Amino acid sequence: MALVQITTATELASLRQQWRSEGRSLGLVPTMGNLHAGHLSLVQEAKSQCAAVLATIFVNPLQFGPNEDFARYPRTLAADLQALTAAGCDAVFTPTVAMLYPAGLEQHTLISVPRLSALYCGKSRPGHFDGVCTVVNSLFNMTQPDAAFFGLKDYQQFFLLRKMVADLHMPVRLIGVPTVREASGLALSSRNGYLSTAQKQQAAALYRTLTGAAGELSAGADDYAALCRRAEQALRDTGFVPDYVEIASQHSLLPAAPEERSLVLLAAAWLDKTRLIDNILVERTGGLP
Ligand code: PAF
Secondary structure (H helix, E strand, C coil), X not given: CCCEEECCHHHHHHHHHHHHHCCCCEEEEEECCCCCHHHHHHHHHHHHHCCEEEEEEXXXXXXXXXXXXXXXXXXXXXXXXXXXXXXXCCEEECCCHHHHCCCCCCCCCCCCCCCHHHCCHHHHCCCHHHHHHHHHHHHHHHHCCCEEEEECCCHHHHHHHHHHHHHCCCCCEEEEXXXXXXXXXXXXXXXXXXXXXXXXXXXXXXXXXHHHHHHHHHXXXXXXXXXXXXXXXXXXXXXXXXXXXXXXECCCCCECCCCCCEEEEEEEEEECCEEEEEEEEEECCCCCC
């Protein structure tokens, strides 16, 4: 079946109604476009769980800070439509800024997950997660999906969206899909497109560093601060300017206590003008139940 491109709320409501009358469950894959194999793995997962799959492509201005890359963020709609067609996606919704923010960004109602939004990436990107939660909430309301699929590369984003859905009793299942990586270990990201071939090789040091730190954690290291500062130094040694390396609890996303078993190592670092993020889950044996 050909991919249906939807640009208006009316068309969207009527397609949603059609799928509902056909008894088809809906899987939503929200994206900002410039699709790569990571996004397409979300489509595949959605197809395996739902009878209809709708992707959205919207570069959301509300989640970019004033000095960030909103203007230069890659917009590749024609290639994205081809990729979604090849992946067997049923439809794609491509709203405009005016549709999502009719009164302008300043006047828009915000959804904000307290405390956790200000940690890690939220520290250096104030307001970012409010922008993400707000737009995803609108996309949920407009599309009314049964399930929504997000990449776990953006671990903090996924955690916050899950909390938003639970706190606000939103009737949607959130599915986190594992990160897709280059052979070098570099996590796929639209921002990798800013990197030269040589920088892409260099950037693989981010995952290598996290893997090394994860190995130390699994082997019993429990001085988290020292481990994170060493990982930051290792990143500096490979040409990165680290934003942060932190160890959080998988249950609370708060900084982990030394006895905690289910951990997530989170990192963000700059390679020249490109900010990359990555994370790795670590299950320690021993410690608190
Ligand atoms: O992860 C992304 O691409 C974006 O943050 C999202 C979830 C599509 C919201 O704009």
